[in-house]
Amino acid sequence: MANILVVDDEMGIRELLSEILSDEGHVVETAENAQQAREMRVAGLPDLVLLDIWMPDTDGVTLLKEWQRDGLLTMPVIMMSGHATIDTAVEATRIGALNFLEKPIALQKLLKAVQHGLSRGQEAARPAPPHFARPTAAAEAAAAAPHGGAAMAANAPAALAPATMLQPEAQPFSLSFDLPLREARDAFERAYFEHHLGREGGSMTRVAEKTGLERTHLYRKLKQLGVEPSKLGKKHV
Helix, strand or coil: CCEEEEECCCHHHHHHHHHHHHHCCCEEEEECCHHHHHHHHHHCCCCEEEEECCCCCCCHHHHHHHHHHCCCCCCCEEEEECCCCHHHHHHHHHHCCCEEEECCCCHHHHHHHHHHHHHHHHHHHCCCCCCCCCCCHHHHHHHHCCCHHHHHHHHCCHHHCCCCCCCCCCCCCCCCCCCCHHHHHHHHHHHHHHHHHHHCCCCHHHHHHHHCCCHHHHHHHHHHHCCCHHHHHHHCC
């Protein structure tokens, strides 16, 4: 889950992108102009910004330059536009934008660009590998002893024992064969998709891969069954 800021003066685009990214399990904030985007950037650091180029007060390229100048361009920024030229896209990339998406934005291109941007952001924020100290004399002696190491491990406190992986509890599911075929099929499909959405944290991309469905087909199917991905994802966070 990531914090994503969507900056666009068109309400329809803000709402659409917010809905899609929320279904993927992300927390989405929206800004309708550059001033709101400035305030949100100062208030907190988003993991990714989707920034429209053409806006009424200050265009996206100018805002990008401001962030770079002030040392605030510390997160991946993906530019969006339906009217930008190649020169504009190149300039935005030169300033520091990670990618450029042309409107209308195809769903798969959007998700791929967001995933790539978040992975780049995580790599940049990844800490250096820890420095491993030389083992103490006691540890070396225990390792050298033929049976001492095993004895010490058996008597070691629980805090030093390796943590065990907790497996999620299986959700019971029962289906009555007395139901009409359509109702029985819907009940099974509802349980099936809820199971996968829960396991994948509400990520529509991963559920589509697991179930072998196209995302658009998956969206329609979940809507038909009354399944809400965002709620299921939050339950398993």
